[in-house]
Amino acid sequence: MTTPEIAILVNAKTGQEFNLQRYSVSVGREIGNDVVLATDKAISRQHAVVLCIDEHFFVEDMASKNGTWLNGALVGHRAKLQSGDEIRMGMTRLLFLLIPSKLYQQVETVKSSRTQTFVDSVIPMARMI
DSSP states (O other), X not given: OOOOEEEEEEXXXXXXXXXXXXXXXXXXSSTTSSEEOTTOTTSOTTOEEEEEETTEEEEEXXXXXXXXXXXXXXXXXXXXXXXXXXXXXXXXXXXXXXXXHHHHHHHHHHHHHSSOOHHHHHHHHHHTO
8 A cells, every 4th residue: 555645746945845635726816716826927827727537637838828848848739747747837836746645744844833935844855755
């Protein structure tokens, strides 16, 4: 039996994290999106969507003006995500992470007791898995 995982997007610059608990998570500049990146004017109003299909995650561009990039390559339609992937939309870099729920809980405890950001806490631990 595999350990339950938590899927998140982390803004590489700010450390802000977005939990991907739904099967379809919209990303864009407009308020109605699940992940709102309002300060980046190079991001379209409805820029991309992250999908969970059969326990696998994908990113899909929604015909955005500036495109969606996965690890430096332009996403044509839909691309499969792996933990540690970098998604770039406009000037914003988002890290996609799959974290075992036990590890996520440990990091949350560390974050509440220190000023360390989530990115600083979880990436070294996630790479050890």
